[in-house]
Amino acid sequence: MGAFAARVFPNSYRDSVELMQIAAEIEGLEGVTRAGLVMATPANRDVLAAAGLLVEVATGAGPNDLVVAVAAEDDAVATLAVERAAAALAGDRDNEPGGSAVVSAARTIAEAVTELGGANLALISTPGPYATAEALKALKRGLHVFLFSDNVPIEDEVELKALARHKGLLVMGPDCGTAMLDGIPLGFANAVRRGAIGLVAASGTGLQEVSCLVHRAGAGISQAIGVGGRDLDERVGGAMMLEAIGRLAADEATQAIVLISKPPAPAVADRVLQAAAGAGKPVVANFLGGDPVRIAAAGAVPAVTFEAAAAAAVALAAGRSPAPDPGLAAGLEPALATQADAAAARLGPGRTRVRGLYSGGSLAGEAKLILAAALGKERAAAHEVLDLGDDAYTVGRPHPMIDARLRTELIREAVADPATAVVLLDVVLGHGASPDPAGPLADALADRGDIVAVASVCGTDDDPQGRAGEEALLARAGVLLAPSNAQAARVAARIAARLTPTTTATPAARTP
């Protein structure tokens, strides 16, 4: 048989919900079987009776009296429970915390647009399967879309870009990591001054390299529009590049346009070049390994390296004729050539291979083109240039621009390999990149003997990492610094040209 305790508070009205809440608290106490707090109306007295709580002292209570009744394992617990209830009733309820467990941030684009009082841009980096729906919603609300997500079906890309063109909006992506709109950096972008040069790029690090070189030449960027790696595919048809060319053509602030992409499908290239011809202002086109003759025939200025593209754009925007493009292999700065030769002379026998370890896909692509142009395809095949940002290396691993671990591991392997002559690197700064990309690389390059380390830093002094500091770090490690990726690749090519390979066989494929 359990114990009971009760107390009556005469003429003490409390809200029923408050009473139920206190009852719930009391029932949670160890040893308490049941608790009831009610105003003693006839109905409530029945409730207490049914619960076995209508103890003697409560029988005289009336509708304006508050009854606390507790059933517990023993008297002590029952009495304590009643005391606790009394304390809760007496407690100052005015000071209940105002904090809410219900508050939650906007979950949808619709809510956020309301919260912001209007929006004009959506940045989407959800997993690929969900990105299309988010991009559709953003476009339907009149927002430009920066679409970082990849693994978006190409049919979806076609649909999104058609919708965007219909609405006069941009879809930058899928798989677009970099853009600069109205001077605002989106994704992995550098701190670059505003100016008269507009970029349209199907390549993230290509956009970064050109924009940094433009900045270092004293000029600036009006807009840098990323279009995603697949935009110039046959099926997508260059939809966003065409849209972007149209906008830059109409933009008063833009005096020269640069187009960056790997070689487009021929029909797409024609369409793009036609649009460029109609832009009414100079257009430089770097189709990474594409046919410069065709570009020139369409009236655009071909540039086969990012360095040349930047230089041409700077000249054209200033109303000057661009200097002739030296091409891929030629154009190495004399001072660098001297350093390259000296470094090559120091290499011991058996050291013949260039090991390019890149974080930027387009920079790796440019390096490969330069090596092939300088050495010939067959000889170039003996060397290795890896794009460590490729899907093959980034499954389950952060991108090398953010996390240096894979690269440093591979650098150490290269350093340990007796056949390595040159380690060729890109160091990409800017928003989204790690706070100190150069540090771990410099560490990994320690104790490399005569192996030549060549690098270019893609960045500006205004970048969060600071270009000057990153270069100094590399210089202290004895790294041969080039002012652009093209120059760095040419250094590597020059050294490689002087080395007699012991075998022309293609090395075994590296497993990622």
Added chain:
Amino acid sequence: MSGDGLLPGGPRAVNVGLDMFAGPLAAAGVPVATLDWRPPAEGDRALGLLLARLEDDPDDPFGRQVAAANASAVERLLAAQPMLVDVRPAADALGLGHRQLLHSGPPITWEAMPGPVRGAVIGAALFEGWARTADEARDLAASGALELAPCHHRAAVGPMAGVVSPSMPIVVVENAAAGTRGHATLNEGLGKVLRFGAYDDAVLARLRWMAGVLGPALGSALRHGGPIDLRSLTGQALQMGDEGHNRNVAATSLFTRTIAPALVRSVDPPIAEAVLEFLRGNDHFFLNLSMAACKSALDAAAGIEGSTVVTAMSRNGVEFGIRLSGTGDTWYTTPVGVPDGLYFPGYGPDDANPDLGDSAITETFGIGGFAMAAAPAIVRFVGGSPADALEFTRLMGRITLARNPSYQLPPLGFLGTPTAIDARRVVDSGIAPVINTGIAHREAGVGQIGAGIARAPLACFSAALAELAARMGVPGAAGVDDAGTEREG
């Protein structure tokens, strides 16, 4: 695009996905909102895409149709003016005939009915004289001799078991703006009552008194004194601590004050006294009027092709069901559980019946749980603070399309109640409508054992949208190929 740049008026960005992308923008002084994003439609990619294709869009036929349909639904909901015009027997007001009964929630068979609803059916059969004992009544029901249909199918709504029989007095509410009507029984009060499945002599006696005295008296008073504006009473009550579902004492008091003179003038003093005494003791009398009013308003917005506005939310103690304006009378149902809440002394979750009743029609119209800001005490049922009550109303603002200026909430600066639940927003955000509800004992006749807060199950809204998309021929919907052509079968 001239000197304005690509983002005229300055960039204002929404960040969907990784936090890191917001940093550089914020550092550059750009207003940027990072979403608390999760895959919409509970991760169903195909439904997420359909949702996107149903978004408002002036450049797309589906987007235009949905926008226009919803605008129409909103207009009708906000214009609604429910007037209590009469009280008449269900046989007359609803055309209910011999052995025909209505019940709350979506369709359900006798076999599936939970305790409280079975008890109410038995009580109704006894009340009508279709059976002399509870066993006879059970046999009658089990034999299929009773025709059971949802209240909703006859423009009615019922709290808890919501059982309606031909002789029961029915409040008739007319939406003066649209001519639609809503109906409900008269509220019996708390404790052992029919709507919780009680059917003893006291219950039956009360039902007879309500049919014989209360109903006719109220009917007389209304016909004598003229219709009562329920919108006006509700609006006032929301500023007096009521929310229109679980707190009804202010509205009940206002109603009593409003009808009392006509009552006294149109019926004999002893009857007027008995009626007023009944009203005095029944804090929840207005609930049934509130429900019928909401029903008359929502039915005016039903059946608008392409509309994603929710026109009904209801439970039968086994399933939760909703209706969408664009899909008309179709019910979208899913099994329902026990609400989260506090219990009266001696009871706990094991005693509770799953969520039951048509009273969620109040939330469907933007009051009840949606107006929790008006009645902060409610939120204590789930251990919350008064600030939570305000937040619940704000949260519901994120899944509704409009604010009702007729129902203003002083704690939120006189903002109107969040009205017109948009199923797209529910499914996209995962924010489920909140319902303030009573909790019934799972055995017939015990009565209410607690109260709490329930969340409508998302599955109903997903199913409704999927079917709406299919009916509209949205590409990617079931039975529609990618070109937007309806497939056979």
